[in-house]
Amino acid sequence: MxxxxxxxxxxxxxxxxxxxxxxxxxxxxxxxxxxxxxxxxxxxxxxxxxxxxxxxxxxxxxxxxxxxxxxxxxxxxxxxxxxxxxxxxxxxxxxxxxxxxxxxxxxxxxxxxxxxxxxxxxxxxxEHGHDDVFAALDNVRQGQPKNRREADNLLGEHVDSRPTRLFLATNLMRNEDNVMALRVGLDHIKQGYSDIIxxxxxxxxxxxxxxxxxxxxxxxxxxxxxxxxxxxxxxxxxxxxxxxxxxxxxxxxxxxxxxxxxxxxxx
Incomplete structure (x- = not known):
């Protein structure tokens, strides 16, 4: 190992x-x-x-x-x-x-x-069950929203549940470019997803x-x-x-x- x-x-x-x-x-x-x-x-x-x-x-x-x-x-x-x-x-x-x-x-x-x-x-x-969540977070990363309302709209393209979107939004933070960015290591999480499940x-x-x-x-x-x-x-x-x-x-x-x-x- x-x-x-x-x-x-x-x-x-x-x-x-x-x-x-x-x-x-x-x-x-x-x-x-x-x-x-x-x-x-x-x-x-x-x-x-x-x-x-x-x-x-x-x-x-x-x-x-x-x-x-x-x-x-x-x-x-x-x-x-x-x-x-x-x-x-x-x-x-x-x-x-x-x-x-x-x-x-x-x-x-x-x-x-x-x-x-x-x-x-x-x-x-x-079983695999987070494809929509990962897609939603990728959507935010690519869309570079300026505020949480824009971020919610981007999340909503893949996740219908409002409570789930609010939970996912806890992983956003405003960066030095004034963009709502991910604070999670999404690529590492996706790479290790088979271990997680x-x-x-x-x-x-x-x-x-x-x-x-x-x-x-x-x-x-x-x-x-x-x-x-x-x-x-x-x-x-x-x-x-x-x-x-x-x-x-x-x-x-x-x-x-x-x-x-x-x-x-x-x-």
Missing amino acids: MNVATVDLHFIDMPADDTVTDATPLVVIHGLLGSADNWRSHLKVWQRGRRVIALDLRNHGRSPHAEGMRYATMVDDVLALMDKLSIERAHVLGHSMGGKVAISLARLAPERVASLIVADIAPVAY GVPDGEQPYDGPALVLRGGDSHYVADDMVPALREVLPRARVVTLKNAGHWLHADQPEAFQQAVMAFIDAQ
Whole structure:
């Protein structure tokens, strides 16, 4: 296997309330085309009980762009950040692609994981499903919109869903030419897409405490995937949030926050 250099990930570090001294930190890992910024409202709730760190994976948010989207590669980035922040052990929460990073981390370095929370993803290979999203972002890159309304029109040529377009727009920033440009490493993401939709890295099951939260209206953790999930996470508790899709933390924020806190507090 070719070695890929780690990158210095951007992160948000929210200290615990003054009344909390020795609680194990929580590390939060976003999904595909997401960022740490998407989790700020949740971080403010969770920091009442512990230090919380949300990171931007490579090619996402404010982190560097670099080749290599294998899960073992992204795990190395996360471990390097934990070392930098002197975090020996943490509860690890990952959504979607970030959930596969979290599973890979738990399998490859279980001694660094106090517990695992996986949000709406299973440790299985998925079908290609982001062609329209990539086309929309390419359209923005080529169209060089001057404002967010123009960017939304360009995104809308490939993506009908307004909520999805708003989510994709979080990946835009105004550059020095006064153009709304992509801040994600889109070419690296597309190049590594087969790894992203593949299975997490690691050979052994993670036998530590695990919680899998799935959206009741989502197909990402279907019932027929649960046996494969339990092979990788034998102690996993699977909880379904009603009236929630794949972005369950946005659809049911309070229920999501409470489920995470209750699980961590029980460890």
